[in-house]
Amino acid sequence: MPTLQRWRGRVHGVPRGVDLAVLYVLVVLGVFVALHTQSHPDRARFVQESSTNLVNLRRSPFRVIVLSSVVVPGKAGLLILVPLAAGLVLVQRWLGRAATVVAFGFGHVGATLVVxxxxxxxxxxxxxxxxxxxxxxxxxxxxxxxxxxxxxxRVPRWARLPTSLLPLAGLVAVLLAEPDFTALGHIVALVIGFGLAVLVHRGAEPVARSRPAGTGAGAGAGAVAD
Incomplete structure (x- = not known):
């Protein structure tokens, strides 16, 4: 019992909304370390077999969709874990754990299928x-x-349009300058995120309107920034 109580205390001591980020980053790093203990040919084979290319999607779609989301083949690619962890924490603190998983899954799976x-x-x-x-x-x-x-x-209303257009324009420019299916995938994933943002914002408005006067300022603004 004392051991269980100590474990619970440690769990409750973890900052709110960081568990998904920590778990995901640890899984990606674990796969990366395991991958780089193998020879170069074996490593290349694993990356190829984990890829969501057309051949693999026909053979084992579920397997490669899951595996591809935790494989980072090169050391330089690990840098993306920093913004990824920040994004996971921000969305989880805002919408919760389940919604964060669903949003990430929508982006990964949706972009993969469109590409x-x-x-x-x-x-x-x-x-x-x-x-x-x-x-x-x-x-x-x-x-x-x-x-x-x-x-x-979550961006103030006046800044939403430029905040949306700048990354989208940058990705479109990359796609036009050097056509590549991954650039298309990033555009699709970003647009899926925009769509989810619209849904969340519209869903929050009735809740904010239904709150009694004087009680909705904090909670309503916390749901979706205006």
Missing amino acids: ATVLAAGLTHGRLDPSVARAPDVGVSYGLACLLGLLVA
Whole structure:
């Protein structure tokens, strides 16, 4: 019993809203360390087999969608864990654990499926090289892009339009300058996040209006910044 009480005390001592970020970062780092204990050929094979390319999506879609979200193949890619952790913490403190998981999943899965559809259409019409069907596509950036798009709802109303247009314009510029399916995936994930932000904002308005006068200022503003 004393051991259980100490464990509970430690859990309650964890800052609110950081558990998802800590867990996710630890999983990604664990996969990264395990991956880099293998030889280069084995590492490359694992990344290829974890990719959400067309070949893998046809064979084992659920497996690769899950695996691809925790695989960071290079050391430089670990830098993305910093904004990812910040995004997870901000969204979890705002909307809760379940909503954060759903939003991240929407971004990762939604962008993956849209990119796969575009690639399949391009291959069917002979507009793309057949090698794209096996091109590696792993990482956490689709989910992160969706979280960032969702967080636009927390920005003051006057700043929402520029806050939305700047990253979107940047991604579109990258796509136009060097057409690549991952750039398209990031645009799709960001737009999914914008859509979720609209839904959350509209859902919060009736709640704010239903609160008695004098009680909604703190809670209403805490739900969605205006």
